[in-house]
Structure formats: C-alpha cells, structure tokens
Amino acid sequence: MKFNLSNISVLSIVLLFCSCVTAKIPYKISDGSTFETKSFYPKFSWETTPMYYMFGDPKRVLHPEEVAFIAERTDFICIEKSHGQGNLGAAELGAKHEVEAFKKAKPDMKVLFYFNSAYAWPFTSYNKNFTQENINNYPELKAFLIENPETKALEERKNVFYFDVLNPDFRKWWVNTVAEAVQFSGADGAFIDQMHGFAWLRQDKAQDVQKAMGTMMKALKEKLGPDKIVLGNNANARLARHVFPSIDANMFEHYGEKMLSKEKLLNDWQDMLKISKAGKMSIFRIGVEYDPVAHTNPTYYKGKLRNERYAKLSKEKLEYYLACYLIGAQPYSYFQYGWGWQLAHGSLMEYPQLQKPLGAPKSAYQRTSATDWEFTREFEHASVWVNTETRQAKIT
Structure with a gap:
C-alpha cells in the first residue's frame, strides 16, 4: 500500500481526532452517574490497578x-x-530534586509536596527551628505551638x-509556608497530613478547632490556585468535615488494625462513592504493618x-x-500499598498482580446478603470476591 504526504496528513488528523474523543470519554461512577474530572488531575486509567506512591528516604x-x-x-x-534531608x-530540596527527576522521566506526572498541619516536623528549612534546642530563641514561632x-x-x-x-x-x-514550598519545589500541589488540629486536647474548643x-485549608486552596491539588489525609473523618470542601483528594490511611475492620471497610466503600460523586479523588492506602498477623508477633517484624x-x-x-x-474503587480512586512511608517500605517492590489487566468495573459491588460479609464485583478483565470477616479473597 502506497502513502503520500496527503494520506499521512489525513491519517494523522483522523488519529488525533480519535485520541481526543477517547480522552473525553467520561468515567462512570458505580451508581451510574458521571465523574466530573478536572484538568489538573493526574492521568487515570482502569487498564491496570491505578496506583499512588508516597515515599521518602x-x-x-x-x-x-x-x-x-x-x-x-x-x-x-x-x-x-x-526526603533528601541528609x-x-x-526536605524541600529533596522534593524539588524529585519533582525535576520525575517530570523529566514523565512530564505529565503529578508530584505532591508533603506538609503536616498538626505536627511541627523540623525537616524543612521553614520548620528547622521547631526543636527543643532552638524554639526558645524564636518567640514568634513558639506562639504557633500548643501549650x-x-x-x-x-x-x-x-x-x-x-x-x-x-x-490566626x-x-x-502555615498557608504562606506551604504555598512557598509548593512553588519552590515545582510540585503539583500538597499532601496535608494530620488534619485533626488536636481537637481532643481541647474538648471545650473542639468545634472551634475543626x-x-x-478556614486554613480553604485559604490554602485559594493561595495555591485552582490548578494545584490538595490531598487531605483522612479528610473524610468526622473531625475533618470542615476541610472536605477545600480538598481535591482524600486518603484513607488505615493507620491501625481497627481501621481495617469489616465495618470500617464497608464505610470506606460508601465514602469512596460519596467522594467520587463530589468530583474528588481517593487514595486507598494499606500498610501491612497494621495487619493482624503482624500484631500477633510484633517482635518478629523488628530488627x-x-x-x-x-x-x-x-x-x-x-x-x-x-x-x-x-x-x-471508583474513577480516580488509587491504591497505595506497602508497610510504611519510607522508600524501603514497598515503593520499590515488584508486585506482578498490580500489573495485570483490569479494565473498568461493569457495575457496583454486590453483597451476598445484608448480614454476610461476602462481596463480589466484576471488571472487564477480573472477577473479585472478598470476605472481610474471614479476611479471604480471590481475584480471577
């Protein structure tokens, strides 16, 4: 078959048109509604398990x-x-280094900068004086801390x-500091940890804390601008309900064994649906350091x-x-897996199962009965069965 320049030109236009049409195909939420994506969100695909990675050394x-x-x-x-402080x-220099490295490897990669809204970790230059040795020399910073x-x-x-x-x-x-760090590092937004404000330390002011x-998260979102991602850790929790309108994504951290109970997982799935219907992303983070097996023999997992x-x-x-x-899982729901937050805690592990073809879900999950804890769900290339009471599963 012979091609001339006009053939190639027409073919290129057709392929470009088809790719644009494909890119605009809406993702369906499990209740049948359409996910309202945003232009600054990361790429999402059901081709294999959608993954989110978070790590530091x-x-x-x-x-x-x-x-x-x-x-x-x-x-x-x-x-x-x-990351990279050593x-x-x-840490902001470590983040800047990795933003540049990942953008070079994959220009469309979305990279977030970490900052805590409750703990004054002294790893960045912005926080370096929040230490026992230095804090009394900086009364203006000391006034930012709880006594x-x-x-x-x-x-x-x-x-x-x-x-x-x-x-205030x-x-x-805090808002100015996070925004400065995001801009300096070239990050696509921020992951905000510990969004509780230590409300339990001040029960008489718990509502004011929340x-x-x-208010602070709303100000951060406005300061960062409309094209930056704000990911809140456990922003679906009761104590964080006031921050939810200002985030673009929520992490289900599962930071303890109780967070992996059958009741909690069922609530997570319901929240994942609500979050998706709000046009926000989800991170379903599992750390096997909280698995009951690890708790049965904790000394075995030390050293x-x-x-x-x-x-x-x-x-x-x-x-x-x-x-x-x-x-x-819903559109723009991501899976994170490992046993901690450092680079050596799973981010460099090879998990072939996560690379297997998945395909979009065909429907919502099904529960075998209102009292049983068995659930099934069909994807284009996978059938899923799980029993959250016996903690057994099969993915075919």
Whole structure:
C-alpha cells in the first residue's frame, strides 16, 4: 500500500481526532452517574490497578533507575516529609530534586509536596527551628505551638511539637509556608497530613478547632490556585468535615488494625462513592504493618530483618487488600500499598498482580446478603470476591 504526504496528513488528523474523543470519554461512577474530572488531575486509567506512591528516604534522593521504576507504575506520587534531608540539607530540596527527576522521566506526572498541619516536623528549612534546642530563641514561632494549660510546657510527642490551629497568625504563616514550598519545589500541589488540629486536647474548643482547620485549608486552596491539588489525609473523618470542601483528594490511611475492620471497610466503600460523586479523588492506602498477623508477633517484624519479613507478608496479603480496594474503587480512586512511608517500605517492590489487566468495573459491588460479609464485583478483565470477616479473597 502506497502513502503520500496527503494520506499521512489525513491519517494523522483522523488519529488525533480519535485520541481526543477517547480522552473525553467520561468515567462512570458505580451508581451510574458521571465523574466530573478536572484538568489538573493526574492521568487515570482502569487498564491496570491505578496506583499512588508516597515515599521518602531521609538520607538520600532517588537513583535514576528508582525514578524509572516508580514512573513506569504510576502517574501520581508524593515525596514524604524528610526526603533528601541528609544529603541536601532540607526536605524541600529533596522534593524539588524529585519533582525535576520525575517530570523529566514523565512530564505529565503529578508530584505532591508533603506538609503536616498538626505536627511541627523540623525537616524543612521553614520548620528547622521547631526543636527543643532552638524554639526558645524564636518567640514568634513558639506562639504557633500548643501549650499544656497547667504546666505551660509545650505539648509534644517524641520531641515533635504541636501546631495551634486556633492562632490566626499561625494559620497565615502555615498557608504562606506551604504555598512557598509548593512553588519552590515545582510540585503539583500538597499532601496535608494530620488534619485533626488536636481537637481532643481541647474538648471545650473542639468545634472551634475543626472550623479553624477548615478556614486554613480553604485559604490554602485559594493561595495555591485552582490548578494545584490538595490531598487531605483522612479528610473524610468526622473531625475533618470542615476541610472536605477545600480538598481535591482524600486518603484513607488505615493507620491501625481497627481501621481495617469489616465495618470500617464497608464505610470506606460508601465514602469512596460519596467522594467520587463530589468530583474528588481517593487514595486507598494499606500498610501491612497494621495487619493482624503482624500484631500477633510484633517482635518478629523488628530488627535487621524487618523489611525482608514485611516484604514477604505484603506479597502474601496483596490479593486480600487489593480485593478490598477493588470492591469500592471508583474513577480516580488509587491504591497505595506497602508497610510504611519510607522508600524501603514497598515503593520499590515488584508486585506482578498490580500489573495485570483490569479494565473498568461493569457495575457496583454486590453483597451476598445484608448480614454476610461476602462481596463480589466484576471488571472487564477480573472477577473479585472478598470476605472481610474471614479476611479471604480471590481475584480471577
């Protein structure tokens, strides 16, 4: 068959038209409605399990082959709170380094900067003076922290101080700091951790704390601008209800064994539907360090062999936890898996099952009965069955 330039030109136009049409095909939510995506969201596809990665190494930045490994598996990542501090001096420099590396490997990659809204982690240059050694030399920063009402000592956990979201000067400083870090690093937005504001420390002001956190997150979203992503950790929780309108994505962290109960997973699936209908993204994060097996023999998962043993456990438990994600997955729902937040905690693990063809879900999940804990769901290339009471699953 012969082609001339006119043939190629026409063919190119047809292919371009087809690709544009394909790109605009709407994603269906499990209730039949259409997901309202936004132009600044990451790429999403049901081709294989949609993955989100979040990692950090406090001692170094990634090697080129590690960047390539992660970029091959996802379009959506976050650089964790202390990444690169050891060799670059500050976490925002580590984030900037990785943003540049991932954008070079995959220009459309969405990379988030980590910042905490409750704990004053001293890993960035912005936070470096929130330490026992330095804080008394900076009264303007000390005023941003929560004091014990009786002793007047600063509240802390393992020498990490607590931010006071009720202080309007702190809120202004925090919003400006996060926005500056996102701009400096070149990130596509921010992952905001610990959105509770320590409401339980001030029960008489719990409502004020929650409202203040909502005010701060609204200000952050406005400061970052409409094309930046704000991902809130457990922003679906009761204590974070005031922040939900200002986020673009929610993480289900599952930070304890109770968060993996059959009742909690069912609530997660219901929330994933609500979040999707609101046009927001979800991250379904599973850390196998909270699996009941790990809690049965905690000393086994400590010491030099910790990562090796958790890696083995993560492979053994993948089918169950992947099934738990797939039962409730909606458009722009992502799966995150491992056993912690450091680079060595699963982000460089090879999980072949996550690369298998999946395809879009054919319908919502089905429950065998109102009292049983068995659920099924059909995808184009996979059938999923899970029993969240016996913690068994099968993906065919």
